[in-house]
Amino acid sequence: MTENTSSSVGVIRVGDDAYQDLSVRGINKRFTAEPEAFHVVTGTEQVVNAVREAVRDGKRIAVRSGGHGYENMVGDPAVQVVIDLGEMREVSFDPERKAFAVEPGVRMADLYRTLYERWGVVLPAGDSATVGVGGHVAGGGFGSLCRSAGLAADHLLAVEVVVVDASGDVRTVVATRDPADPHHDLWWAHTGGGGGNFGIVTRYWFRSPDATGDDPREALPRPPASVLTGTVLFNRESLSRTALRTLVGNFGRWHENNSAPDSPYTALFSGLVLFGRPREGDPGMGAVAFVHVDATRPDADRLMSDYVSELTAGLGDFPAVLPTEVVPWLEAKKALAQAQDAEIGRQKVKSAFLRRGYSDDQIDTLYDYLDSTDHSNDSSLVSLQSYGGRVNAVAGDATASAQRDSVIQAFFMNTWQDEKLDETNVDWMRRLFRDLYAKTGGVPVPGEENDGCYINFPDTDMADPEWNTSGVSWEELYYKGNIARLREIKAKWDPRNVFRHTLSIRSEG
Template sequence: MKMVTLRMKLLPLLFILFNSVWSTTSNSATQSFLHCFTSHFHIQNFNTSSKIIITKNSSAYSSVLESSIRNLRFLNPSTPKPEAIITPLHGSHVQAAIICSKKEGILIRIRSGGHDYEGLSYVSETPFIIIDLFNLRSIDIDIENESAWVESGATIGEFYYAIAQKSKVYGFPGGICHTVGVGGHISGGGFGTLFRKYGLAADNVLDAKIVDVNGRVLDRKSMGEDLFWAIRGGGGSSFGVILAWKLRLVAVPPSVTVYRESKTIEQGATKFVSKWQVIADRIPEEHFLRLLVQVANGAGKNDGKTITVVFDFMFLETFEKLLPWMQDNFPDLCLDQTKFTEMSWIESVLYFEGLPSNEVDVLLQRTEPSKRFFKAKSDYVTEPISEAGLEDLWQRMLQLEASELILTPYGGRMREISASETPFPHRKGNLFEIQYLVFWNDDKETEKNIGWLRRLYASMAPYVSKSPRAAYLNYRDLDLGRNKDADTSYAEASIWGLKYFKNNFRRLVHVKTLVDPGNFFRDEQSIPVFPLDGKIECQEQLDWFV
């Protein structure tokens, strides 16, 4: 009884303290949100509360906001800023934020690692708050049951590090960049060096905890299989706030083998790429052979510039077992044993990110040493690109030095999983994926660089997937289309939705309509809802899908 009385006495005081720094920059809705929020969660003291609620006048506001902004395109004075940042210490704080923002009609953005390519986890043209999950990053590794519970605010690097501390023969098929947040990465699909063997990160989700639009914490059983299906590749932020994932750990050998070799176009790189793309989806599932295509200095005829292709391989076997396969498939590459390195799986994680293989602790660093402006796009290739097509691509890349392509092979386990198993549809029939990237360091160069990338993307239309021209959700691209407002129709959202999800898009809209009929969780590329009178029909449609 005393605790209740103390809490009731603290509430008015806390509201006065917060209101004094809030009211100078916020409207009545945000003040009402603050009052509502402080009345919902268990308050210990003002210092703790001030760490959870960060207003524009807080000394920590800028540092917290900017800490997870990875793209300088969204770090300038003209970028819209949140009214406040909520940094939950417990799931109940997320529940309170959702209940109160819904009550007061305030938009929310949900951020785990801040790697959304278009900044949708921390930018909005409408007044908004950010729920930043970086304090919710506990990791519980259960080697005996080959699983782990990982909170959404953890990074992929922190998760990999935790696995390695418990075992040298387990890993996880997540991404390569260690600062990516687990929450968004897995909800969009997630892939890395192990995905041809084990599928996507989303394919290895066993359970999840999500706060829904009504502020309820749901697990797989209580949310139901339709919502559980939707958040594994359909983008979790359309459906709620994912608090944690239960993930399947996968077996890795004590030692893996890595190989790296570079070829310029003058050294015959185009021939190698042509050979690679023919076999990309048919190589053994234990092999990961990606290509990095970059502009480099050279002695060619292109103003001292050339195209370099980096052959970046990882194999889940020893050099002795691997060599015969390499000799059969890539005899013209340098196959001297010194080009191959055997290392542990966790060391290979560092290797592929270009980090020192003996500095495992770097995986615990959540920030990056430098930030750049960048823009990205993606494509899926279903038929080999002709040599003429490749040569045209090289010439276009030579026009802009800071451009880069990443070609990721599909096949293996990805070919065996049904396109409707999760919302991620890019399975059988895809040879490889292309990620297009362009980087720059001066805001004045933004228009030029984005324009160049758009023209390059348009020129690739004859060589990539069609009807729809597919794209990967985690390489978010607002050029594909955007929602106009909360009432965006299915037909309007299909312009971009079918590219990310193909035939799974309609089912995602049915799920969204059932779990969030008012479209509270929304952004420029969130899943839309059908008209409210179609809710019963949506349930009937979902029964048909199942």
């Protein structure tokens, strides 16, 4: 951190050396945070003091850990104080709780390396290297190990939260998984209720529900020592409308048939990334499928080959199936992160949970938008990723993460660099999503085929009646039947609505 010319250490104001760096730290370059002050905190006491000062002075607060928020929650002009948790990066084993204590500013890459190299364990969380633990876990947290080990929030034992009561008193509360804990509801809210809703998380403790004993090496799942990786390339010129129907249909049907909690295919995680046509020059790749299988399984080669065969069935010989490779688990995780973090710039994202694969009509919509040349983006993609497995072994109300019988998680991203192209590119993404879900009011309404949206990919369009004509509220899309309980918890733990943003939970419907 550069030298601070303000009166208080850790408080960065307009004109201070580090202010500009903190303003642009977010992943989505459409948004810049310009509050009166950033509080760069390094411990719980500093968070308490920062919140107490803001509440006393009537200042609007926003909180940030990794800076991966895709919507303008932190950069909202109404925000006057940003409490930045990015320097709270400690990972340790707490022998009293027999759990791993993790601060909210820890990035995923550092968390994986520390847990694996020191204790041989893993938290089954997201794949981006730079996502912070803070908001990610509060939103549920899924990644390439979710089918075999569930969500990150499924392993949450306890959470330390800075809260504000009705009188404005600021205090720290530790809430646990124990149903007898009087603060249990606050723990539950942080297993999928999303960040910035109830207070500020200053520490998580992780221990699997079925863990026994005192050994840290048994407190969380062990990842496979090595991973069998596979890649299939689909060139754009061969990926016709009919071929895309076949490919996306194959991906959907396979996941419909192989995503039960007890399926042997919980050892397999795959993604199918469909790319938009570049504006000019090289036509680019049409799609890429990647596959990870636990290489320590004696049937790993068969699981891989059977999956690739089903994925490419009916497509002839144009898919390029690259040779498989066995790599150490941590290296495989790094490769996923490099691919996921490649898109940098101004962005608009959307998400959906799928209980069934897309219909031919929906695939045609994807084809029309992704193959079009009348847009101005630098890159666009639709990423379909494996879901289900052990995620679906948990009841929908056992945690705040309500989507517990989906089989695919869909992520939509449009990226560009020029600020002048914001309106055009946001509109392109909005129209794609609206037309894809035209039969359900432009959004993935929970039902036989869809299961709503993922709060860690927030999208304010879900609260906009122009783009959500379904009659289903944005809260129901993200939280389904859990929203009533989340509203009660919000009213109890944040009665003054100190912690709020565009998509924060309201105390009343």
